[in-house]
Amino acid sequence: MLEIKEYEDVIQIRMSREWEGKALYWVAAYLVDGLLVDTGCAHTAAELVEFLAGKKLAMVVNTHFHEDHVGGNARIEKYFSVPVYAAPASISIIAGKPFLYPYQEFVWGRPEPSPVLPVPAVITTPLYTFEVMATPGHADGHVALLEKNRGWCFSGDIFARQKPKFIRPEEDMGETIRSLERIMAAAPDKLVLFTSVGRIVENGRAALEENIRYLRDLARKARTLQQQGHSETEIVVELFGGEHLFAQMTDGQYTTANLIRSVLKMSH
Ligand SMILES: [Zn+2]
Numbered sequence: 001m002l003e004i005k006e007y008e009d010v011i012q013i014r015m016s017r018e019w020e021g022k023a024l025y026w027v028a029a030y031l032v033d034g035l036l037v038d039t040g041c042a043h044t045a046a047e048l049v050e051f052l053a054g055k056k057l058a059m060v061v062n063t064h065f066h067e068d069h070v071g072g073n074a075r076i077e078k079y080f081s082v083p084v085y086a087a088p089a090s091i092s093i094i095a096g097k098p099f100l101y102p103y104q105e106f107v108w109g110r111p112e113p114s115p116v117l118p119v120p121a122v123i124t125t126p127l128y129t130f131e132v133m134a135t136p137g138h139a140d141g142h143v144a145l146l147e148k149n150r151g152w153c154f155s156g157d158i159f160a161r162q163k164p165k166f167i168r169p170e171e172d173m174g175e176t177i178r179s180l181e182r183i184m185a186a187a188p189d190k191l192v193l194f195t196s197v198g199r200i201v202e203n204g205r206a207a208l209e210e211n212i213r214y215l216r217d218l219a220r221k222a223r224t225l226q227q228q229g230h231s232e233t234e235i236v237v238e239l240f241g242g243e244h245l246f247a248q249m250t251d252g253q254y255t256t257a258n259l260i261r262s263v264l265k266m267s268h
Pocket of ligand 1: 064157
C-alpha cells in the first residue's frame, strides 16, 4: 500500500506491505523535480511503478543498500530506463543477492538485483542542486542529499528518531554522530529532514542535536555502569528495563544490546 503526501515541492511516497488489511511497516521514498530518493521494498515495487507512471522522473538515488530502499530499482529501470545511482560501496551489494533474515523477507521482500551507477558528488535537477553527503553509521556507503537553498535534507536512515532504543549489529553510533554533525555543519539554519521512516521533521537541527545529546548521554551512563563492573546485559536492564520486544520480532537483529555495545565503543 502507498500513501502520498506533499510538502513544498516534495512528494512523499510512503510504502508498506499490506497484511490483513494493515500496513506492516512504513518506509518512505521522495520524489522532487524528477529525482526519486530511494525505491522502497520489493513488496511495493509494482505499486510504486504504477504511481510513477506519467510523473516526471529523470533519475533515482539510493541512500543505501538496505532492502527497503532498493526494492523498486529493477522494476523502475525496466519501465522508465532512468539511471539509478548509489555510493560506490553499495553498488556490488545492490547488484548482488543480499542475505536476508526471515523477518526481512516477510516485511520487505527480496529485491531483484539491479545495476546502479556511482552517484556524483552533486545532483542537479532543473530547479534544484543536491549535495551528496557521505553519511556512514547506519550502513556503509550511506548518503544523504542536501538542498541548501531550500534547507531540505533527504536523510535516509541516518536519522530515524531522537531517542533510538535498538539498532542493527553493524550500526556504529560514533560514526552516526559524526555524520549528523557533518549535515548540521553544511546545512542552513532552517533544516527540514525527509526521513526514510516517513517523518518529515521541520525543526531538523533541533532534532539532530537532541539525537546526538541522547547518544552521548547514553554512552556516559553505560560507561559509568561498565566501570562499576556491570555486564552488557545488566546495563540493558539498568537503563532500559531489559531487551526490547523488537529483538524477538527481528531474529535478534534490532536490539538494545547492540545499541549499548555501540555507544560503549564511542570515543569520549
Ligand atoms: Zn537502512
